[in-house]
Amino acid sequence: MIEALSSYPPMDSLERQLEPHLRIHLIPQRLSQYFQPLEQHLMLYDAISSILRSGYLDRNPLSPSVIRRLSQTEDTGQRGNVHPSHSTAKSMALIGISGAGKTSSLNRILSLFPQVIVHSKYQGQDFPRYQVTHIRLEAPYDGSLKALCLQLFSAIDTLLGTQYLDRYGNGRWSTNVMIPILSRVLQNMGTGILVVDEIQHLSLFRSGGASQVLNFFTTLINTAQIPVLLVGTPKSLKVLTSEFRQARRNLSGHGGFLWDRLKKDGNWALFLSGLWQYQWTRHVEGLTQELSDVMYEETQGIPDIAVKLFAMTQVRAIVTGKERITADLIRKVAKEQFKLIRPMLDALRDGRKTQMLDYGDIAVPDVSDFLQREQNKIHVQTFVQESRKRTESRQEQIVRVKDEAIIRLQLLGISERQASELVRAVLTEQPNASDVNEVVKAAFQLSIQKKQDRRGGKVNPSEDERDLRLLVKKGKEEGMTAYEALKQAGVIRLDNWCAG
Numbered sequence: 001m002i003e004a005l006s007s008y009p010p011m012d013s014l015e016r017q018l019e020p021h022l023r024i025h026l027i028p029q030r031l032s033q034y035f036q037p038l039e040q041h042l043m044l045y046d047a048i049s050s051i052l053r054s055g056y057l058d059r060n061p062l063s064p065s066v067i068r069r070l071s072q073t074e075d076t077g078q079r080g081n082v083h084p085s086h087s088t089a090k091s092m093a094l095i096g097i098s099g100a101g102k103t104s105s106l107n108r109i110l111s112l113f114p115q116v117i118v119h120s121k122y123q124g125q126d127f128p129r130y131q132v133t134h135i136r137l138e139a140p141y142d143g144s145l146k147a148l149c150l151q152l153f154s155a156i157d158t159l160l161g162t163q164y165l166d167r168y169g170n171g172r173w174s175t176n177v178m179i180p181i182l183s184r185v186l187q188n189m190g191t192g193i194l195v196v197d198e199i200q201h202l203s204l205f206r207s208g209g210a211s212q213v214l215n216f217f218t219t220l221i222n223t224a225q226i227p228v229l230l231v232g233t234p235k236s237l238k239v240l241t242s243e244f245r246q247a248r249r250n251l252s253g254h255g256g257f258l259w260d261r262l263k264k265d266g267n268w269a270l271f272l273s274g275l276w277q278y279q280w281t282r283h284v285e286g287l288t289q290e291l292s293d294v295m296y297e298e299t300q301g302i303p304d305i306a307v308k309l310f311a312m313t314q315v316r317a318i319v320t321g322k323e324r325i326t327a328d329l330i331r332k333v334a335k336e337q338f339k340l341i342r343p344m345l346d347a348l349r350d351g352r353k354t355q356m357l358d359y360g361d362i363a364v365p366d367v368s369d370f371l372q373r374e375q376n377k378i379h380v381q382t383f384v385q386e387s388r389k390r391t392e393s394r395q396e397q398i399v400r401v402k403d404e405a406i407i408r409l410q411l412l413g414i415s416e417r418q419a420s421e422l423v424r425a426v427l428t429e430q431p432n433a434s435d436v437n438e439v440v441k442a443a444f445q446l447s448i449q450k451k452q453d454r455r456g457g458k459v460n461p462s463e464d465e466r467d468l469r470l471l472v473k474k475g476k477e478e479g480m481t482a483y484e485a486l487k488q489a490g491v492i493r494l495d496n497w498c499a500g
Contacts, residue, residue: 001045005108007035009278016280023280024315028371031311035108036274038267044094044257045109048229051090052113052133052192055227061129061190062122091221091228095237096259097348099304102231103197110134110195116159130160131190136197139232143202145212149178152194156185179216183224191226199232261348262301268292271303275310281317283324294327298334300348305341309334315371397434402427405439412468414447422446 009030015023096102117131135155140147153164164185168178186194202214217228230236262268272295276287285291299305313325313333322329338345402423409419422443426433433439468486475485 001042002037004112005035005037005041005045007033007108008274009033011278016282016284018280020318024318024371027278027280027314028311028368031275031278031307034275034278034307035104036271038262038271040257040259040267041105041109044105045112047092047257048109048193051092051227051229054090055192055225056190059187059190059225061127062125091217091230092257094229094231094257094259095234096257097261097302098233099302100259100261101303102259106136106195106197106229106231110136113192129190131192132156132159133192134195135159135191135193136195138198139196139201141201145216146175146178148196148216149175149182152182152186153178156189160189179219180223183220186220186224186226191224193227193229194220195229195231197231199230200236202236262303264296264301268296268301272296272306275307279314279325281314281323281325285325290327291325291330294330297349298330298338298345300345302348305338309337312337398427401434401436401439404436405443408436408440409443409447412444414444418447419443 011030015026018026094102094106113133115133117133119127119129119131121127122129135152137148137151137155140151150165150169153168156162157165168181196217217230220226221228262271269292272292273287279285295306295309299309309330313330316333317323317325317329405423405426406416406419409422410416414422423439425446426439426442430439430442433442471489472482472485475482475488478485480488
């Protein structure tokens with residue numbers, strides 16, 4: 001069972017060598033998959049499995065008593081009312097602070113049961129029927145009973161491909177009519193357990209909605225023989241204890257689960273030690289007692305907050321280039337990112353549990369917002385580094401082009417000082433020039449132009465023995481090619497530099 005509930009995301013040590021922008025995306029994606037089963041999860045699984053299976057005991061679909069009850073339900077449903085009968089189905093409540101892992105735990109536990117089972121035979125008889133072992137939905141924010149009924153119809157349609165929402169979702173069907181219809185549908189499809197999450201929303205209704213919806217759950221338990229699991233934050237305790245007629249039964253036996261933060265004991269140590277294996281910083285920090293104490297102090301043992309703080313601390317360590325997790329860094333990130341939930345954490349730290357009822361949900365910071373801000377920092381750093389590299393590379397290229405151009409001009413008979421001035425003038429006029437040949441050509445032409453300006457007219461090629469055209473012309477008269485003429489004049493050198 002522990003293995004079935006566990007979720008340990010993949011981790012390769014080579015991933016620590018990836019670029020920062022890749023690692024900071026890996027961190028929240030992988031850590032969100034981490035799930036370490038603890039004692040409370042095993043107890044919740046046992047309770048859900050027990051009430052789900054026991055709820056089927058008195059619902060043999062071929063039993064005459066069950067057939068009669070279904071017929072009675074159909075008759076009363078058509079009249080728009082239901083007279084609840086005694087039920088052996090149990091209900092249960094799971095109350096816990098936000099971030100305690102209620103929803104994720106339920107999803108993992110319920111996933112162990114096949115949600116829809118298609119039957120063809122039962123005890124040797126033809127039995128073409130669907131069986132839905134569990135349905136989970138969230139209570140409507142306004143506590144509306146009709147909205148809850150419509151959510152149930154929608155959930156059933158999604159599972160079985162039916163069209164109950166289209167049929168009963170229009171305005172002419174009242175809530176009183178929809179309740180018995182739902183009860184009959186849930187019985188006919190062999191529903192094992194109905195899970196209603198976020199029941200603290202029911203307390204927001206100002207017109208007695210909480211009482212009506214909770215009475216609806218009672219009707220389901222008694223009429224449809226279906227166990228109900230109610231899930232919510234401590235704020236929902238006020239609704240349960242003041243409105244639910246079956247509160248005593250719900251909070252007895254399997255029914256009472258009050259999930260507080262993890263205590264600083266073996267459960268916390270098991271949870272954090274497993275989480276600590278997932279480090280994408282270049283330096284892997286061992287889990288010391290100091291680090292464990294700081295993590296607990298800043299998260300108060302709330303699993304979801306602990307995972308997010310661990311993720312954000314790693315991201316910050318990578319972005320800043322420190323590449324290691326420290327106690328000071330954990331405190332700094334928590335101080336910056338947990339400002340909104342600081343009052344709730346302080347209430348937990350000081351043991352003021354009654355004050356927690358006033359806070360309702362703990363708005364755990366969104367890692368994606370933090371990740372985007374840190375990603376922007378990475379982009380800025382990368383841009384600056386690349387710009388610096390491009391500048392340095394361009395400067396190196398300019399020096400290389402300048403040096404090569406000066407050497408080639410010297411081979412053409414121009415002095416080093418004059419060649420340097422010519423190249424500097426060309427590069428000033430053409431700052432993006434990168435072709436050595438073009439720079440040499442422009443510099444040589446500039447040299448001719450300057451000589452012409454000094455003489456106040458055209459330069460007679462015959463008067464300039466360095467003119468390449470004159471050299472080629474003379475060589476042609478002597479039967480040589482242009483290459484042979486320039487080679488003989490010493491313009492072309494067959495050394496390693498030219499050959500390269």
